[in-house]
Amino acid sequence: MTDTFEMPEHRCPFCGSLHDHATNTTTEAKPNAGDVSICFDCTSIGVFDENGSVRKPTEEEKAVFLADSRVQTVIAARTFQLAGLL
């Protein structure tokens, strides 16, 4: 089950894309501080902060997120979509 939530406007810390929504692909919960964010435009991994914005992850956070098969699946699916393969 997925759900999409309105979020405070924020920019991807990698590509600068403006975002104001987030979709949780694993639960129906609104993102919390410390949750992973995957940019819809560039697929970079970020981390939601306490204001609903997204910051760059630490190296430790990035390693944990990249080891999560759910994160790997979302990045792969979005990468295929951006390439026109899905």
Ligand SMILES: [Zn+2]
């Ligand atoms: Zn981005």
